[in-house]
Amino acid sequence: MVILNNVFQPSYRDADKAHIGSMDQYHKLYEQSIQDNEGFWAEQAERLHWYKKWDTIKEVDYTKAAIKWYEGGQLNVSYNCIDRHIEAGHGDQTALIWEGNNPDEDRSLTYNDLLSEVSKFANVLKAHGVRKGDRVCIYMQMIPELAIAMLACTRIGAVHSIVFGAFSSDALRDRINDSSCKVLITQDTGVRGTKQDIPMKVHGDHAVAKTPSIEHIIVVKRTGADVEMQNGRDLWWHEEMEKVDSNCDPEHMGAEDPLFILYTSGSTGQPKGVMHTTGGYLVYASMTHHYVFDYQPGDIYWCTADIGWVTGHSYIVYGPLSNRATTIMFEGVPNYPDFGRFWQVCEKHKVNIFYTAPTALRALMREGDDFVTKHDRSSIKLLGTVGEPIKEPEWTWYYNVVGEQNCPIVDTWWQTETGGILITPLPACTPLKPGSATYPFFGIQPVILTPEGEEIDGNPAEGLLAIKDSWPGQMRTIYGDHKRFFDTYFAMFRNYYFTGDGAKRDEDGCYWITGRVDDVLNVSGHRLGTAEVEGAIGAHEAVAEAAVVGFPHDIKGQGIYAFVTLMAGVEANDDILGGIKQKVRDLIGPHATPDKIQFAPALPKTRSGKIMRRILRKIGENELDSLGDTSTLAEPAVVDDLVKNRK
Ligand code: PRX
Numbered sequence: 155m156v157i158l159n160n161v162f163q164p165s166y167r168d169a170d171k172a173h174i175g176s177m178d179q180y181h182k183l184y185e186q187s188i189q190d191n192e193g194f195w196a197e198q199a200e201r202l203h204w205y206k207k208w209d210t211i212k213e214v215d216y217t218k219a220a221i222k223w224y225e226g227g228q229l230n231v232s233y234n235c236i237d238r239h240i241e242a243g244h245g246d247q248t249a250l251i252w253e254g255n256n257p258d259e260d261r262s263l264t265y266n267d268l269l270s271e272v273s274k275f276a277n278v279l280k281a282h283g284v285r286k287g288d289r290v291c292i293y294m295q296m297i298p299e300l301a302i303a304m305l306a307c308t309r310i311g312a313v314h315s316i317v318f319g320a321f322s323s324d325a326l327r328d329r330i331n332d333s334s335c336k337v338l339i340t341q342d343t344g345v346r347g348t349k350q351d352i353p354m355k356v357h358g359d360h361a362v363a364k365t366p367s368i369e370h371i372i373v374v375k376r377t378g379a380d381v382e383m384q385n386g387r388d389l390w391w392h393e394e395m396e397k398v399d400s401n402c403d404p405e406h407m408g409a410e411d412p413l414f415i416l417y418t419s420g421s422t423g424q425p426k427g428v429m430h431t432t433g434g435y436l437v438y439a440s441m442t443h444h445y446v447f448d449y450q451p452g453d454i455y456w457c458t459a460d461i462g463w464v465t466g467h468s469y470i471v472y473g474p475l476s477n478r479a480t481t482i483m484f485e486g487v488p489n490y491p492d493f494g495r496f497w498q499v500c501e502k503h504k505v506n507i508f509y510t511a512p513t514a515l516r517a518l519m520r521e522g523d524d525f526v527t528k529h530d531r532s533s534i535k536l537l538g539t540v541g542e543p544i545k546e547p548e549w550t551w552y553y554n555v556v557g558e559q560n561c562p563i564v565d566t567w568w569q570t571e572t573g574g575i576l577i578t579p580l581p582a583c584t585p586l587k588p589g590s591a592t593y594p595f596f597g598i599q600p601v602i603l604t605p606e607g608e609e610i611d612g613n614p615a616e617g618l619l620a621i622k623d624s625w626p627g628q629m630r631t632i633y634g635d636h637k638r639f640f641d642t643y644f645a646m647f648r649n650y651y652f653t654g655d656g657a658k659r660d661e662d663g664c665y666w667i668t669g670r671v672d673d674v675l676n677v678s679g680h681r682l683g684t685a686e687v688e689g690a691i692g693a694h695e696a697v698a699e700a701a702v703v704g705f706p707h708d709i710k711g712q713g714i715y716a717f718v719t720l721m722a723g724v725e726a727n728d729d730i731l732g733g734i735k736q737k738v739r740d741l742i743g744p745h746a747t748p749d750k751i752q753f754a755p756a757l758p759k760t761r762s763g764k765i766m767r768r769i770l771r772k773i774g775e776n777e778l779d780s781l782g783d784t785s786t787l788a789e790p791a792v793v794d795d796l797v798k799n800r801k
């Protein structure tokens with residue numbers, strides 16, 4: 155390992171056989187990917203099996219938010235993730251290792267097993283009327299049937315919409331209705347950490363009471379807990395699987411046919427149904443997984459994310475399986491049964507590549523090194539992070555304690571919208587700087603813009619992060635609302651994709667993500683819109699008005715700070731406080747519960763009645779010296795009360 159001015163050049167065990175072995179090689183391929191963009195992406199697409207090759211590589215018009223890749227091509231995602239590996243003689247290789255919440259529970263599926271399970275479940279879906287293009291909602295904890303269900307959808311061309319298992323029944327209902335899903339797949343109850351009975355089916359029942367499009371609920375028996383099954387509507391997974399054949403021909407899908415919808419938060423209250431399509435997404439997920447994690451045959455690869463978020467879609471399921479990886483799926487949490495669980499699992503399954511979120515690292519580093527060092531981690535060669543900015547303390551701990559200074563850390567920047575990683579180090583060559591996602595991936599052209607949309611050339615630079623040109627993994631639309639897609643990402647700056655993030659570029663051209671510049675929070679790596687949380691708080695009958703901002707939180711990265719004005723004549727008390735929190739849990743889910751609620755007689759507003767969030771953000775961040783100009787406020791005295799009663 156070489157360290158120079160806080161730049162780390164770690165020794166990487168697989169450097170000799172790495173897919174990209176030097177910065178020279180990186181620069182050469184990067185140049186090629188920009189100069190001959192279409193030639194580059196044509197070549198990269200060859201990593202997949204196509205029933206029919208494309209007619210055109212790329213047709214992109216950002217002025218209409220029109221994006222197409224590999225138009226005219228035909229392929230099937232499940233075939234690419236399963237069948238072709240079996241045809242190449244690898245059917246007995248382990249595809250998926252499932253590690254249960256309790257340390258004595260695990261299960262392995264070979265590629266042969268996966269083919270049979272996926273084909274059977276595809277036939278179950280077909281038997282219940284699911285056809286190409288139909289939407290299927292999946293609301294589960296991290297059990298193998300979740301991956302099987304999503305691959306089964308892709309086999310028959312159904313579009314999955316996975317809703318993270320911690321969302322409430324109301325949130326589930328809204329997502330089902332937004333895309334008119336035909337079937338809901340869930341489980342009886344779920345286990346996660348000390349929670350042994352998460353009422354998944356009950357939530358599903360509540361949601362489905364108001365979702366006219368749902369015809370069936372298919373229920374996996376995970377715990378054996380008693381659940382009500384409605385005759386005709388509800389079906390047990392295991393019973394249905396017994397009735398069907400284990401062969402199902404994969405549907406030939408157009409490259410631009412929808413693959414999945416995944417809801418994410420934006421700056422308005424209504425979540426966005428991010429839609430990805432088949433060909434470009436898979437090329438991009440597959441290729442980034444190959445290069446960024448330098449996946450080599452035989453490697454055991456573990457991404458600790460939940461499949462309910464995009465990281466799980468791209469880097470537990472589609473990227474790894476398309477590359478014939480052995481991928482781990484973990485049902486539990488990092489602190490159960492103790493804070494050493496991640497490392498115990500690494501030891502147990504001899505994990506080579508480990509990918510997690512900074513929030514988990516921050517929580518674990520507080521508990522001391524023993525939880526790490528008591529487990530053998532000699533199998534690990536590469537570490538990764540995703541989801542939020544990683545700061546120096548947790549980076550250094552990850553590097554020194556977990557990786558014993560022998561493992562490069564790939565700090566990967568990307569978004570639900572981007573489908574895969576856009577800015578990242580490559581393990582065998584990129585000099586690492588704690589906190590920087592470093593350089594763009596092949597084919598990606600990040601730019602830093604001024605608020606007026608001027609590109610800032612030269613280094614260093616700081617401003618708004620946008621991407622010039624397209625890449626195959628880019629989202630194609632917001633389901634049912636193409637105008638919103640255009641307005642959110644392409645209206646502000648002509649001919650750029652605007653990310654919603656701020657960034658700096660340093661003297662060496664390395665990118666440092668500074669965080670969201672819109673009203674989106676990143677709480678423990680979960681993306682939440684302030685407007686969504688405000689809407690939920692506002693639904694409490696005692697609340698007149700609420701404004702939500704983020705504040706720096708030691709573990710979560712950002713915490714949720716809510717300023718709440720109650721109805722005239724209502725006195726704040728603990729019941730109301732608890733009631734507001736409960737409202738948020740009911741309408742969104744426990745992950746959106748505010749950390750701090752401050753009752754205020756009034757919120758700071760301009761004379762035209764607009765809440766001045768800038769001031770609330772500063773109060774939330776405890777930057778009271780930089781509240782800025784408050785003279786334009788309708789009632790400047792409001793601020794004094796907010797400062798005095800700050801939580
Ligand atoms: O602000 C950036 C942050 O997470 C946002 C995207 O959130 P989501 O769509 O939920 O996807 C998370 C997993 C890809 C981004 O706009 N973010 C993600 N990765 C990083 C990051 N911020 C800093 N560094 C990262 N590596």
